[in-house]
Amino acid sequence: MLYEKLMMDSGMLTKFILFKRITQLNQSDVSITQLADELSLNYQQTFIIATEISHDLTKVMATHPSILQKAGKIDSTKLLVTIDEYRYFLLKKSVPFQFIMYFLNHDSPNIDDFCERHYVSRSTVSRKMLPLKKHVKQFGLRFTYTEANLTGDERSVRVALFDALWLGTRGTVWPFKSVALEDAERLASAFAEYFPLSRTYLGAKELNYFAAIFLCRTRKKMYVSYDERYDFLMNDNPYYDFDRLNQELGPVQALPPRYSKGESSFIFFLAHYAPFYTLDDDPSLFQTLEDFSVRPNPVYELVQEFLDYAKTNIFKKEPEVLDKPILIGNLINITFTFYVLRKPFPNLQSLVEVPDKKRKADHSLEVKLQQFFDEKAQEKEYKFIYTVKKYLIYAFKSVLLPAYDKPKHSEHLKVGVAFEHNFTLVRMIYQFLNDLGFVDSSPYQEELNSSYDLVISSSLLPRQKHPDLPLYFWDLSYGNKDLADLYKRLQQLFEQKNILNE
Template sequence: MDFEQMMLNDRAYQYFRIYSTLISMRAGVYSINDVAQRVDLPYPKAYKLTQGLVDELALIDPKADSLIADNGSLDTTNLTVDLNTLRYHLISNQLPYQAIYYLITEDEPSIDDFCKRYETSRATVFRKIKPLNDQLHNFGLHFTFSHMNIVGDERKTILFLFCIFRLATEGVIWPFGEHLQAVALEVRDQFMTRIQVPSEWENSDVFPLILAIASLRMRQGNYVEDDERYEILIDNNENYDPRLLDSELISQRHYPDLTNDRKQAMLHFGYQLLNILPVFRKVDRYLQTTLDYCYSRNNIVWQFATEFLNYMQEKSFRMPNRLVLDKVLVGNVINVALTGYVFDGVMPTLSIIANSERNILTGGYDYADLYHEIGTYIDNLPEKYADFHGDREQMVQSLYYLLLPIYTEYKKEYHIRVGLMVPGDSMLYRRYLDLYSGFNYIDIEPYDATDFADYDLIFTSSISFYLDVKNHADKRVCYFHQGSAESEISPLLTAREYYLKKFPTLPQIGAIY
């Protein structure tokens, strides 16, 4: 069950499927039967659902041109509602989202008040939020209903709620009131003047959304507990400011029973998020600070990262480039290790809650070698790692995800072989060789007829060659028209689709955002 199925009833889910299909098609006029076939629905049902979809779009933008043309066909040339807007509109009007929103925004949430407000019954609430409750159980959390709440490790509750709102809004819609948004942005800006934060947080909604959710939970009297394992993040850390939360903005929020110990626990959790939420993508100042700090302390996560990468270098990466010299990779392995060290059990992530396969463009699937080698290492950790209580599968999958792109670039058997046939001079050939050579998983070479059977794909601008092969029902040949940018790019999209079918990737990548 994916996120949309979990949050929408069947009718709303079909609205979403139909509209996402229409958005993905070239703008034009289509019959309802065309769309019915694409979404695999019988015509009568597709017809009724399309009528309902039009009503939903009118609620969002009453002035928009109707999706249904006068002749009964579907005209997508003037669509004004983007998919994210419709998606959030549908999700926010469904009971699972309403229950979560009510639970976090009301001062005294109760099941009786919720049922009265939304004119529903307890039985209906329990039935419709069951998929959400099942997700909570994955993380050792659960709902309570007399006083509506999520109980368990409060850190996981905050991350779970972050994932729900992040997935619902796709980061383009602010789900709470304008005042809370203004406060969250101001707090973020104050924090960034006093401590280093990941560069991607500077203009992202991640930081304000986390702050808003934590603030709403604290207003209800829900606080994280401190943990001695946080010492690994703050011991002589120049980026640690013990008085960061001592600001007028925070004191004005009037959190109930906010003792100094609770404030310190929240501060420590915040520092934990600085090294769990980001997935490093480039070498920036914050990554370098993280590496310098862990190296200078020679702490347990630094030892894990370097020992693990040296082990994998010997077992699976027999290449001259040393894994431990890749700063981005080391930083991300440190984050995985911190998650396993500071959290017990499974940590909520976007990919687990979305239940989606996030294919990696540069990643193949070598279950027998790479995945099992990582699993073997985790299953035989030395005694000094006995305090790592994170979920074994989550750690293995996260490490697998980090190493997979490097591994498949290094292992030629996880590339696809492409022959390039371009009639013309060498300069023209070079132009297309440069265009198609920018992908680590494609090995492209001049077409040779003697190797015809060995190619995974053949890219060609020769219409005669293409038609000749097509007549023999060989689907490996991709034709492109020289001078048409859209046509020239199409072989790469075909190659991507072919590659992901040949080497399907592991689902549930352990990324938080």
């Protein structure tokens, strides 16, 4: 479920969706009637919500001009507040978000104190927390109220808290009242070399959030235990420095040895818990490939067996795709995390991506992944796959799909070109269509009308004779700047043709 649906009640969510749509349009004369139709609301409802948004903007920025215009119009070019700033403004009134902020930032949090501070009843808190409670339950987590908290595997707790706070603020504010930004930055910097995130602009900010959550939880004596499944990677491996944490925390805040080992191991695990690798020259990527390949372990063995399978059964025409270090490193991270946790765990992707209709390429790849993991789950050393197979398939598919979901794995569009018989007039169109890779184009033939997905013609004569012909008119005076609209049309048709009808 999308993040905003978990955190916002229906009224707040409608307001956010309308604001988001207004920002997308970026026009000086957006019709309220148009917005009402798009959101399946009546005019009066939409006008009231737009008025509330305009009023909210002055609370975010006192000098913000009104976005409301005469004649039922909205001027979205006057927006000075970003979508991240407005989301955070709304979330500050959201009970689920308030509750998370409360138990993170207070020493002895409890439900009665929370209700008193935020003028809500216990029943209201329980009701408004339901979607989020259901969401975290799938990860074996639950909210407690007598002592306000999120409980379960502390590793999953911290990732879930990161997701909630990062997606609510996107780095625009520092939401940790109990942790100074400087303290988080210092801790993050001490372990930056382990994290690919540290080498990108937003990634470095995300790492500060992880560090702040680490400090919030450990200062409240909520610790992560060492997991023996880390042994093959971290035992006797000088790359993982288990003394660094206490050296960084200093003598006053240093953790007892048993807690220091567990917390240090969690930091190192966190560097692997997601498919983080995006840069070809990332030193941590090369370290991962070396560590997993030279130390006997079921994670690397499973990934290698999968790559052998995929080269024969999935990428047989382009097996070299699977030799890319980034792809291998990300598959190792995914497999390692499921090997260690053996259950689904929170991930950012599921909270930001709108579920889309399944395409034929998705289905084809999924079937082949299913076949591989079904077989491997029967083998003794890979029994852990059985309980996480669905999630493992989804994660592998997410990494592989950009390489797999190419036109060669989908049905191409069949396009007829009806232009004057002159090379200089048609060469641009043919070159454009050939470069797309998902179009098979050829001169238009009337007897093939039923097979065309689209006919591009410099004349409307074909449509006059065949009114149902899917025709795109291309005037001979059009140039390169007009190709964008044609591309949109072709892309829409390609998506429609490759949606799987289940």
